[in-house]
Amino acid sequence: MILLHVEASPKGDHSYSSRLATSFLDEYKLKNPDDEIRTLNVFERDLPEFGKIEALAKFAPIMGEVRNSEQEEAWARIKEEIRFFDEADKILLSCPMWNYSVPWRLKQYIDCLVQPIETFGYDFEKMDHVGLLRNRPLQFILTRSSTMAGDYSDFQLPYLKFIFGAIGIRDLRVITASNTTQASRENTEAYLTKFDGDAKEAAQRF
Template identity: 30%
Template sequence: MAGERVLHIIGSPRGLRSRSTRVSRRLLARLGVSAEELDLHATDLPALDAAAIEGRYALVEGREVDPIVCDRWRRVRDTIEHFLSFDTVLFSVPMWNFGVPWRLKQYIDIITQPDLMFNVDGNGVTGLAGGRRAILVCSGALDIRPEEPGEEMDFQTSYMKAWLGFIGITDVRIVQVRPTYGTPARVEEAMDIAFQEVDALAESLLRAPRV
């Protein structure tokens, strides 16, 4: 991963208490890379309100748009270009009510724009973020990882994989941190397993060349 630009998107507002963030930072340390961190709960994201959405249609149609709305869409484009400027994107994703935190969903809604993050033509949808790698560190109170009872309730990992595929990212590595609720011994065991998984992931990423 030498020379790659890495973005670490933090979906939890809990700071150092976030288990997904702790595991992600362990991975970065093992990789020996310096990542840019984007703490979504401390970031001023452009709002997609009614004025912004109507302004988008007006811009596409070539109609006059309020300067404030134009500035908001400039910020949207800047946010998309920032995301696309990285080779690898690491997501720290806690599970909230079987899905992703609202602030992460807001970020995804902002950057998933036609002609900027994906194209649609007669052949279907083409994601414009291809050639990048994504790493998902997904934590959750319940141990509902694949092949475990309750896996059908995991709309966190499945949603992130589906969205990444939609924008063209198919090289997706996943580390599960589960369960994060229970006895102290059970939770620490889950953390130890996650640390072992990211250590192994780091070794494989450092060993294998990008293709």
């Protein structure tokens, strides 16, 4: 089994979401010592920028056009990101909230993964996406300093649930630590420790 950890904080050892992901992974490794754990930090990975060439390449087949060589080359990079993601049997996504949504580099990664024909189709009767990737477990570990899960301003969790569901990943599991800006680092650490049990329990069931 391959577990892919998609890490969406740039903060390294200072990251709260990565810290909870480590609790999860430590427990997971104890239970599944033979599994391969891969880490993809979206801030460190050399992701395609998804600009004009990629946007035109995305819609070319839908418009009945043939991609030119520049678009083909760009598309090969996009398909490589999809292939690497799709190799995983299980996915852990640790992610801070940034301005009520997700960090821009995670959005860039999602812009690579979510592609017509490759990862989703469209049902025009239901006016809805049809996910083309095989379903598999995806554990979200989300952190925010103050925005509570379910708040009207929470565009992180609903977006992540929708977008991964749209490409076929529907076994979605969620841990949310919503109050990471406590008065001091010690207080925050004490707060985060409360979620270690949840992370370990989720890892046991993963």
